[in-house]
Amino acid sequence: MTVALADLDARLASMGPEELALLEEELRAKLWAKRWNRWTPYPWQVPPEHIETLGWWFQLGGRGTGKTDGCARYMVEHVNGPPCDPRLRGGHRMAIIAPTQGDAVEACVNGPSGLKAHDPRVVLRTTTGGTFARWPSGAEAKLFGAHTPDDVERLRAGGNRCLVWMEEAAAMRRLGAAITHSEMGLRIGPNPHYIASTTPKPRTELIKLTKQADVTVTRGRTRDAIHLPQEQRDKLIAKYAGTRMEAQELDGKLIEEVEGALWTARLLDATRVGAVPDTARLVVAVDPAATSHAESDEMGIIVAGLSRQYVPDLNGTPRQHGYVVDDLSGRMPPIDAARRAVEAYHAHRADAIVAEVNNGGEWIGTVVRQVDPTVNYRTVTASRGKATRGEPVAALFEQRAAHIVSSLPELEEQLTTWVPGDDSPDRLDALVWALTDLMLAPAGNLAAVA
CATH class of the missing domain: 3.40.50.300 (P-loop containing nucleotide triphosphate hydrolases)
Structure with missing residues (x-):
């Protein structure tokens, strides 16, 4: 049935306020139903x-x-x-x-x-x-x-x-x-x-x-x-x-543990702490990406500290413990990465920014000093395989001498899913540099041992 526009206007004009309100409500309900029923769920x-x-x-x-x-x-x-x-x-x-x-x-x-x-x-x-x-x-x-x-x-x-x-x-x-x-x-x-x-x-x-x-x-x-x-x-x-x-x-599968991974969720939970103790030293470690575009690797930026007090490890040996304080990593232009590292350096009153310079990472020092020439900055150069560098750091967690403060989910996912032999992600690499500098190498001489 087709209604002429003039007839429709006449019918609307003849309606009282209550009839018009009822019609408006009916039309609104039909429009809603049409929109609502258009969606078909998986x-x-x-x-x-x-x-x-x-x-x-x-x-x-x-x-x-x-x-x-x-x-x-x-x-x-x-x-x-x-x-x-x-x-x-x-x-x-x-x-x-x-x-x-x-x-x-x-x-x-x-x-x-x-x-x-x-x-x-x-x-x-x-x-x-x-x-x-x-x-x-x-x-x-x-x-x-x-x-x-x-x-x-x-x-x-x-x-x-x-x-x-x-x-x-x-x-x-x-x-x-x-x-x-x-x-x-x-x-x-x-x-x-x-x-x-x-x-x-x-x-x-x-x-x-x-x-x-x-x-x-x-x-x-x-x-x-x-x-x-x-x-x-x-x-x-x-x-x-x-x-x-x-x-x-x-496929949306929840993988609880990855065979061959150096870290497990159970290990990270066993060593997790809620707060940072008084620190003797603190560093901001940077693992820079070689390129800067939408598909580049992340810029790994990890803040970690070394406790001032000596605390027993799993074996009862008193030692200084390492604490992973923050993860500031992400995809960003070089200048933003340098600014973020410098901001963290000052916010945490860090002793140094430590940056890895393999694979074209030399730019980070130049940009950091452009942002703030006063920061204490040093470089590290990897001369050993990533598994060889990662295993001693994973051992620190196993000895209950290294800890993540609160929760750092993106970093933790990388730790619990990386298997030696695969390309290691940048958050993980930055963590390895930070804890190696604090706990496994003489300060300022990391390049010689890494």
């Missing part, structure tokens, strides 16, 4: 029928499998369902926790798989109380990071919630603290619970979670993600076929 994006109180739905998936998409869809559906607390405007108070608050904004709200993609009515608001995703009904989700000590404090006072979404949980520097403090606030409504999404990494917290009876895990593989171009999937699978990268990054 099997692993379908949540369980019931999630226990304080329980989890965890999506483990390879790259491009729509983990964020599935959680965003779930949160929107939660908002549009029964109110968890009818006394609250909108009925829901939720939280989104990501590695950083910026990640929460970009991926979980504004991104192509975020809340706005599923519900355009969502608006982002920043007030003195924090940053929130808000719905017209009054429901809201507060956004948090889990990277710095300040982030943990914000979570500690983050308020009560009915639903917590943890995005890229395995990449959170302070995952354990994020779980602890968010769980304390999960107490709105009859069934407060978690949803989570991540590409798996060998994190102790993640391994424990996936073994809990109240955690439902769904898994997606990149090869099955049909919304990714076939050529892209084929190339990724061909490039990493048969490797740990394929299993973890593409």
